[in-house]
Each structure stands twice: as C-alpha cells, then as structure tokens.
Amino acid sequence: MILAASQMRVRRFGRQLLLLGMLGMTALGSAWAASAVPLPRIISSHGRYELRVDGKPYVILGAQVNNSSNYSAMLPEVWPAIMDVDANTIVMPIAWQQIEPNPGQFNFSFLDRFLRQARQHHVHAILLWFATWKNGNPNYCPAWVKLDNSRFPRVVNRNGQLVNSLSPLASTTLDADRTAFVALMKHLKAVDPEHTVIMVQVENETGTYGSKRDYSAAADRLFNGPVPHRLVRALGLRPGTWRQVFGSHAADLFHAWNIARFVNQVAAAGKAVYPLPMYVNAALRNPFHHNPPLPYEYGGPTYNAIRVWKVAAPDINIIGPDIYMRSSRLYFKVLQQYHRADNPMFVSETGNAPVYARYLFATLGHQGIGFSPFGIDYTGYSNFPLGARRIDRRTFAPLSLEYHLLRPMDSLLARLSFAGRVYGVSEPDDRHSQTIRLGRWEATISYDMPMFGDSPYKRPQPLDGGAIIARLGPNEFLVTGVHARVSFSLVHRHSNEFVIFNRVVQGTYRHGVWRFMRVWNGDQTDWGLNFAARPQVLHVRLATY
Numbered sequence: 144m145i146l147a148a149s150q151m152r153v154r155r156f157g158r159q160l161l162l163l164g165m166l167g168m169t170a171l172g173s174a175w176a177a178s179a180v181p182l183p184r185i186i187s188s189h190g191r192y193e194l195r196v197d198g199k200p201y202v203i204l205g206a207q208v209n210n211s212s213n214y215s216a217m218l219p220e221v222w223p224a225i226m227d228v229d230a231n232t233i234v235m236p237i238a239w240q241q242i243e244p245n246p247g248q249f250n251f252s253f254l255d256r257f258l259r260q261a262r263q264h265h266v267h268a269i270l271l272w273f274a275t276w277k278n279g280n281p282n283y284c285p286a287w288v289k290l291d292n293s294r295f296p297r298v299v300n301r302n303g304q305l306v307n308s309l310s311p312l313a314s315t316t317l318d319a320d321r322t323a324f325v326a327l328m329k330h331l332k333a334v335d336p337e338h339t340v341i342m343v344q345v346e347n348e349t350g351t352y353g354s355k356r357d358y359s360a361a362a363d364r365l366f367n368g369p370v371p372h373r374l375v376r377a378l379g380l381r382p383g384t385w386r387q388v389f390g391s392h393a394a395d396l397f398h399a400w401n402i403a404r405f406v407n408q409v410a411a412a413g414k415a416v417y418p419l420p421m422y423v424n425a426a427l428r429n430p431f432h433h434n435p436p437l438p439y440e441y442g443g444p445t446y447n448a449i450r451v452w453k454v455a456a457p458d459i460n461i462i463g464p465d466i467y468m469r470s471s472r473l474y475f476k477v478l479q480q481y482h483r484a485d486n487p488m489f490v491s492e493t494g495n496a497p498v499y500a501r502y503l504f505a506t507l508g509h510q511g512i513g514f515s516p517f518g519i520d521y522t523g524y525s526n527f528p529l530g531a532r533r534i535d536r537r538t539f540a541p542l543s544l545e546y547h548l549l550r551p552m553d554s555l556l557a558r559l560s561f562a563g564r565v566y567g568v569s570e571p572d573d574r575h576s577q578t579i580r581l582g583r584w585e586a587t588i589s590y591d592m593p594m595f596g597d598s599p600y601k602r603p604q605p606l607d608g609g610a611i612i613a614r615l616g617p618n619e620f621l622v623t624g625v626h627a628r629v630s631f632s633l634v635h636r637h638s639n640e641f642v643i644f645n646r647v648v649q650g651t652y653r654h655g656v657w658r659f660m661r662v663w664n665g666d667q668t669d670w671g672l673n674f675a676a677r678p679q680v681l682h683v684r685l686a687t688y
C-alpha cells in the first residue's frame with residue numbers, strides 16, 4: 144500500500160544517512176560523551192547540512208524575543224507568544240552586563256530560571272551572546288567595560304572622532320569578553336546536561352556603523368602592512384598591503400577580518416569548554432547595490448565579506464542573515480547569497496509581520512536548517528516598520544499555522560533535506576507561478592487561485608502562500624503548503640501519454656509517524672492540489688495513462 148511504501152522509503156533514507164555517517168561524513172561538532180543526551184551538532188555532506196538535536200535531525204522553527212525580554216519579570220509575557228506560534232526553539236539574549244555586572248562576579252540566575260521554564264514549555268533554546276557588539280555598539284557590555292575607553296578603546300573614525308563601537312584590535316577587550324563567555328559556557332555545561340540549549344550566537348550583528356574601520360594609529364599600522372598570508376592564500380590572491388590586494392574594499396574587509404578573528408577567539412574558547420554549534424548573524428546590506436556602495440554596518444558578515452569571515456572564523460558554524468526586507472526579490476536574493484556549500488542556511492532573524500511568514504517555505508527550499516522571526520513576545524513592543532505594527536495573536540497567525548503544520552514532521556523534513564530531496568517556494572510579490580523540476584516530473588505552484596476553476600481571484604488575497612515538496616521516490620512525493628495550488632506535469636511527454644493522480648492521501652504526522660485521514664479525489668484534485676490556510680499534508684503518487 145502506498146503509505147506503507149513511502150514510510151518504508153523514508154526509513155530507508157534514514158539508514159542510508161546513518162551509513163553515510165559511518166563512512167566518514169564531516170562532523171562539525173564532536174560527540175559529547177559525558178551526557179546521555181547527544182550534544183547538538185551540525186553534520187555536513189556534499190555541501191548540505193543537518194542540525195542534529197537529541198540525536199535526531201532538527202529544523203529550528205524559532206522565535207526570537209525582544210531585546211530586553213531577558214529578565215525574569217518579562218517571562219510571563221514571553222511564553223504565551225512562544226506557545227501561540229508553536230515554535231520548537233526560543234531565541235533569548237544573555238547580556239554581558241547581566242552576567243558580570245562587576246569584574247569577575249558572575250550571576251546566572253536569569254539563565255537558570257529561563258532554562259527551567261523552557262523545559263517546562265517543551266522547547267529548545269538558542270542563546271544570543273550580547274557583548275562587545277550588539278548591532279555594532281557596546282551598550283550591552285557592563286558599565287566597567289563600556290565606560291572605560293582607555294582600557295576598552297572605541298573605533299576612531301577618519302576624522303579622529305570616537306564612534307560608539309569597540310575596536311576589534313584591543314586585546315584587553317578580547318580577553319574580558321572571552322573570559323565572560325567562557326564563564327557562561329562553563330555554567331551552561333554544568334546546568335544543562337539535557338541540552339535544552341542547542342546553539343549559541345556569538346555577539347549580535349557585529350560591525351560598525353559610521354566608520355569603515357578603526358583609524359587609530361595602531362590600526363593604521365596594521366592596515367598599511369601586508370594582508371595575512373592565510374587570507375590571501377585562501378582567497379587565491381597575490382600578496383600585498385590591504386589596499387594593494389583589495390583596492391576600494393580594503394578598509395571594510397580589513398575591519399571584517401579583525402572582527403571575525405576576535406569573534407572566532409571568543410567562540411573557540413567557549414567551545415573548548417562546551418562545544419555547542421555557534422553562529423553569527425549579519426545586518427545586511429542591500430543585496431543588489433554594491434557599486435557605488437551604500438553605507439552599511441562595516442566589518443560584519445555581509446555577503447561581500449562572507450569569504451573573509453569563513454577564513455578568519457573557522458569555529459563559527461553558520462553565518463545567518465537577518466532579513467528585514469519585505470520585497471520577495473530582495474529576500475530571495477539574500478537566501479541565494481547565504482545558501483552556500485560552506486554555510487548552512489539559517490535565517491537567524493526576520494520580521495514578525497505576517498508577510499514574512501511565507502518565506503519559511505523558500506528557506507526550507509534552500510535546505511534551511513532553521514527560520515527565526517524576531518520580536519515574538521507580548522511585552523508590548525513593536526519594531527515597525529521592520530516588523531509588525533500590531534503585536535497580537537492575529538499578527539502571528541500565519542507563522543503559527545506554518546509552525547503547526549511543520550513541527551510534527553520537522554525531523555523527517557530535515558532528514559529528507561539532508562538527502563537533497565526537499566524543495567520549497569514562497570509566493571512572490573507579483574504572485575507569478577513557480578516551477579520545480581522533480582526528475583521526470585515538474586510541479587507548478589500557483590497563487591491567488593480559487594480552489595475550484597482556473598480564473599484567479601479578482602480581489603488580491605494576503606501574501607502568505609508557499610509550498611514544500613519532498614521527493615520520496617521517482618513518482619511519489621510529500622506535498623504541503625498554504626494558500627497555493629500545486630499541479631504536476633511531465634517534463635517530456637509522449638504525444639499519447641497523460642498524467643493522472645494514482646492516489647493522493649491526506650494525513651497527519653504525529654511525532655514523525657504518518658496517520659491516514661482520507662483520500663483526495665474529485666473536486667479536491669481536478670483543479671490541482673489546492674492548499675488552504677490549514678495544516679494539510681499529502682502523500683502523492685503520480686502515474687500516466
């Protein structure tokens with residue numbers, strides 16, 4: 144029977160992947176012998192990535208709280224939103240000022256309480272280390288750091304003025320940040336044997352607004368010296384000074400190199416005590432306009448600096464884009480820029496307005512290991528126009544529907560994605576249809592269509608459509624989506640060959656196990672497979688006559 148067959152195939156993929164693992168696929172994390180629960184880690188094979196949590200493939204269906212929600216008094220306004228969106232992972236800042244208010248005196252009481260509550264709510268967590276850089280500035284550093292400019296120097300701009308961003312070249316700053324981060328990771332290791340925390344973001348949107356680099360005398364000396372051999376060799380360039388090697392991009396890439404090296408040393412020291420996967424997030428520059436360059440956050444892991452970051456920061460597993468661009472043209476371009484063979488795709492932040500929710504489908508289509516909208520709590524703050532103007536259950540409804548749809552099958556999707564079998568698309572702003580090539584088949588995904596008939600709606604519907612197709616076998620697919628019509632055709636059709644659904648079965652996953660609900664036929668298949676705004680998952684077997 145069709146369902147049993149597809150289930151068996153899915154199990155077979157699992158065994159194949161296990162075999163791949165035994166045959167020596169790269170492990171970016173190492174096994175954590177001390178605990179019964181395996182350490183979260185990222186594995187890679189053929190330029191694809193899988194996040195493993197509790198020993199199983201995992202997709203981060205994330206929700207990041209607002210910046211100042213990292214205090215116990217706020218948690219009662221955080222959890223209801225996390226539960227409403229049905230996230231499997233809460234993303235929470237831990238601020239340096241909060242854990243080390245005085246040098247060497249650490250306080251982890253918030254973290255301890257937060258972890259207890261995360262477990263009670265059955266979610267995993269990601270911690271954000273807000274320290275030397277938070278959106279480029281040191282405001283989350285303790286007062287003894289951010290007010291002591293002689294010990295922890297700020298960047299100096301071209302005119303000799305101070306900028307509110309710490310210089311990445313000060314070893315005093317690196318030592319202090321690294322010491323605090325190591326204390327955090329040591330504590331986490333001690334209090335979290337079940338690995339509630341699955342990943343840590345090191346710093347937040349690193350870089351500097353308003354100056355391409357540090358122009359202090361010490362920085363100038365380095366800038367006028369040679370580009371480190373390691374970097375020129377990795378990039379396949381000829382040696383020379385920064386200006387000779389990188390021309391007009393020299394200043395910002397010099398800054399990127401220094402920040403990335405700083406961040407890597409913090410991450411490496413943290414991993415040495417507790418090797419969780421670690422990542423950085425990027426405040427993006429416009430993905431199309433690089434010449435002439437528009438101002439952006441210089442030195443961060445923007446697309447032009449990804450290669451420099453990869454060389455300078457090998458202990459950082461992921462560079463994630465923070466995508467606050469509503470336009471589908473820009474969003475799709477950013478996904479392309481950060482989906483690379485050397486970088487797992489993780490949308491580290493995105494807007495919480497309803498129009499962003501649909502981009503989860505395209506993210507998964509880029510073999511995404513996770514998606515995490517920002518500003519998911521009921522503390523009364525809205526970051527409009529980047530995010531939603533009004534924060535309530537209605538605003539979160541599209542995200543909530545998608546997480547509700549995907550959460551019971553996240554492990555299966557992650558496993559299929561790692562095997563290169565998952566495709567996903569999001570409704571573009573102009574609502575044109577998209578095609579996906581699936582062996583001898585082609586799927587067409589169209590939007591703004593009624594469920595019955597072929598004429599598009601007269602009144603435009605909200606932009607919330609998208610679909611995911613997973614290849615289970617040559618003629619067999621797992622198909623799901625929201626407000627989208629999925630139709631299948633043959634790529635090369637003989638004149639006397641016609642496509643027919645052999646069988647379309649709707650079911651649900653419960654903890655990864657498929658349960659039959661009904662067979663779709665008649666009106667439910669005659670106009671293509673029309674997904675409504677409700678959780679619908681189909682196993683589709685195609686045939687010809």
Ligand code: DGJ
Nearest residue numbers: 210278347348465526529
């Ligand atoms: C991106 C930052 O990383 C977040 O911490 C937050 O400040 C948002 N921007 C606000 O839109």
